[in-house]
Amino acid sequence: MKKIVQIQNLGMKYQSLNGEINALTKINLDIHEGEFVSIVGPSGCGKSTLLSIISGLIKPTEGRVLVDGETVSGTSRKIGYMLQKDHLFEWRTIQGNIRLGLEIQKNITPDTKAYMEHLLQTYGLFEFRHKYPSQLSGGMRQRAALIRTLVTNPQILLLDEAFSALDYQTRLAVNEDIYSIIKKENKTAIMVTHDIAESISMADRVVVLSRRPGTIKEIYSIEIDIEERTPLSSREAPEFQFYFQEIWKELDVHV
Amino acid sequence: MSNTKLELTPGPATSPEHEAFLRSVRMEKIKVRVTQILILVIAFGLWEICAQLRIVDPFITSQPSRVIQTIFTLHQEGVLFHHIAVTCVETIIGFLLGTILGTIIAVFLWWSEFISKVAEPYLVILNSLPKIALGPIFIVWIGAGPAAIIVMTLAISLIVTILEVLNGFIAIDKEKIKLVHIFGGSKTQVLRKVLLPASFPTIVNALKINVGLSWVGVIVGEFLVSKAGLGYLIVYGGQVFRLDLVMTSVFILGIAAAVMYQGVVLFEKIVVKNPK
Ligand SMILES: Nc1ncnc2c1ncn2[C@@H]1O[C@H](COP(=O)(O)OP(=O)(O)OP(=O)(O)O)[C@@H](O)[C@H]1O
Ligand SMILES: [Mg+2]
Numbered sequence: 046m047k048k049i050v051q052i053q054n055l056g057m058k059y060q061s062l063n064g065e066i067n068a069l070t071k072i073n074l075d076i077h078e079g080e081f082v083s084i085v086g087p088s089g090c091g092k093s094t095l096l097s098i099i100s101g102l103i104k105p106t107e108g109r110v111l112v113d114g115e116t117v118s119g120t121s122r123k124i125g126y127m128l129q130k131d132h133l134f135e136w137r138t139i140q141g142n143i144r145l146g147l148e149i150q151k152n153i154t155p156d157t158k159a160y161m162e163h164l165l166q167t168y169g170l171f172e173f174r175h176k177y178p179s180q181l182s183g184g185m186r187q188r189a190a191l192i193r194t195l196v197t198n199p200q201i202l203l204l205d206e207a208f209s210a211l212d213y214q215t216r217l218a219v220n221e222d223i224y225s226i227i228k229k230e231n232k233t234a235i236m237v238t239h240d241i242a243e244s245i246s247m248a249d250r251v252v253v254l255s256r257r258p259g260t261i262k263e264i265y266s267i268e269i270d271i272e273e274r275t276p277l278s279s280r281e282a283p284e285f286q287f288y289f290q291e292i293w294k295e296l297d298v299h300v
Numbered sequence: 301m302s303n304t305k306l307e308l309t310p311g312p313a314t315s316p317e318h319e320a321f322l323r324s325v326r327m328e329k330i331k332v333r334v335t336q337i338l339i340l341v342i343a344f345g346l347w348e349i350c351a352q353l354r355i356v357d358p359f360i361t362s363q364p365s366r367v368i369q370t371i372f373t374l375h376q377e378g379v380l381f382h383h384i385a386v387t388c389v390e391t392i393i394g395f396l397l398g399t400i401l402g403t404i405i406a407v408f409l410w411w412s413e414f415i416s417k418v419a420e421p422y423l424v425i426l427n428s429l430p431k432i433a434l435g436p437i438f439i440v441w442i443g444a445g446p447a448a449i450i451v452m453t454l455a456i457s458l459i460v461t462i463l464e465v466l467n468g469f470i471a472i473d474k475e476k477i478k479l480v481h482i483f484g485g486s487k488t489q490v491l492r493k494v495l496l497p498a499s500f501p502t503i504v505n506a507l508k509i510n511v512g513l514s515w516v517g518v519i520v521g522e523f524l525v526s527k528a529g530l531g532y533l534i535v536y537g538g539q540v541f542r543l544d545l546v547m548t549s550v551f552i553l554g555i556a557a558a559v560m561y562q563g564v565v566l567f568e569k570i571v572v573k574n575p576k
Contacts, residue, residue, distance in 0.1 A: 102478065102481060102482065120482060120484045122484060125482075126482045128479070132473065132479050134476070134497070134498070136498070136500070145480075145483065145493065149480060149483040149484060149485040149493065150483060150484060197483065
């Protein structure tokens with residue numbers, strides 16, 4: 046399989062008047078096309094920093110990231126980035142919010158409009174397209190934010206604790222939704238989460254980072270033997286508990 | 301999703317308790333309004349009676365009937381609307397200019413952190429300076445005329461607007477801006493897609509503050525230089541000891557200011573759609 050993201054000897058030091066913060070050091074990781082990778086690690090270990098570097102929003106102080114074989118030097122249309130909160134603009138309708146990326150990329154064509162409608166319809170927001178964000182539930186807002194990202198058709202999705210604002214029930218449902226969307230659209234996904242269960246239930250691989258400066262401690266390949274794997278069915282699989290304990294131990298030792 | 305609407309427009313009142321509640325709310329409203337009108341009527345009535353009975357000297361205090369008389373006289377002389385128009389036009393130009401220029405300057409300051417840092421102490425000093433002190437300078441520089449009055453108005457509202465709008469910009473969630481960058485957006489796009497729409501309510505609010513400030517600027521300006529306008533009538537009336545003219549002008553001024561403020565409130569209602 047093709048290596049779509051290559052992280053090579055990556056390091057990041059933040060400078061401030063109070064001194065230097067060594068956020069990441071010597072990260073090496075290859076991610077394959079269509080793969081779902083979860084990243085877990087103690088708070089402040091540099092997970093968001095890692096995603097921001099991959100997205101091209103910030104430049105690493107050491108090493109480099111390659112996407113599709115090219116060094117990342119700025120934001121790119123190949124990458125979609127979903128933040129922790131949905132950040133829907135309250136002054137735009139749902140449809141207006143979903144158009145944002147296309148507007149910015151000056152890419153509103155009959156094709157992209159049709160794709161937008163298709164996504165709205167598939168993910169149950171079509172009737173709500175003229176509503177304002179305040180009129181939607183948390184789960185629907187999160188889905189709208191996902192469509193806003195998907196409609197620009199990125200190959201790679203970065204999710205930074207994208208579901209942590211949701212209550213547990215909604216979160217499970219949105220996990221289900223988003224997992225199926227990502228698989229159906231054949232995207233590559235990198236997801237940062239605090240929730241070990243969530244990381245296992247969604248991912249093909251779980252990357253455990255150490256305390257700051259974050260570096261890779263362990264990578265678990267999640268092999269769950271179910272035919273139509275979904276986050277919920279993964280949670281019920283017998284292997285789930287095993288992975289959970291392994292990752293929990295790995296994290297707990299140094300937290 | 302429609303339940304948000306249901307909460308806002310209560311259905312038919314079924315219970316007698318609810319009807320009683322609605323009635324009491326209506327009664328309360330009526331009571332307030334009646335009292336307000338009563339106060340006005342009594343105040344003007346007392347004023348008129350006291351003047352009629354020579355308890356106070358109407359030459360110094362004027363009186364409502366004379367105010368009305370003065371309005372008619374001014375109208376007959378054909379100058380009433382001229383004076384009102386001069387002042388209103390100066391005010392409108394002043395507060396529109398103040399708001400627009402203030403917003404533009406705020407955008408510049410947001411655009412360049414360097415300029416903003418350099419400008420900070422100057423803004424602080426200019427903000428605390430009583431701008432009226434600059435009046436004579438403007439007159440000397442610009443000449444005694446409407447231009448000086450508008451500059452005076454601008455001086456009063458501009459700095460406040462800049463600070464207000466800039467604070468609005470700074471208060472915007474950085475993540476919203478990050479979102480635009482994620483899609484590959486430029487700084488101009490951040491401005492157009494996030495900053496301006498997000499701070500639109502702040503800007504309209506600045507507009508509201510500026511209406512009030514602009515009246516101060518215009519009247520002070522007219523005190524200093526003008527040949528027409530309500531401020532001019534007030535000063536002139538004071539100088540020739542025609543308190544009727546002064547009172548009349550103050551009266552008209554109050555009405556004009558209230559109308560303009562309500563205009564901005566209406567504008568806000570129309571333009572700032574508030575989806576609930
Ligand atoms: N712009 C910045 N300037 C200086 N230091 C920063 C900056 N951004 C992050 N840091 C520091 O770098 C470290 C890693 O931050 P980061 O946000 O990547 O951690 P994280 O793993 O995402 O944390 P969390 O789990 O709490 O979200 C933290 O100690 C943080 O204080
Ligand atoms: Mg983070």
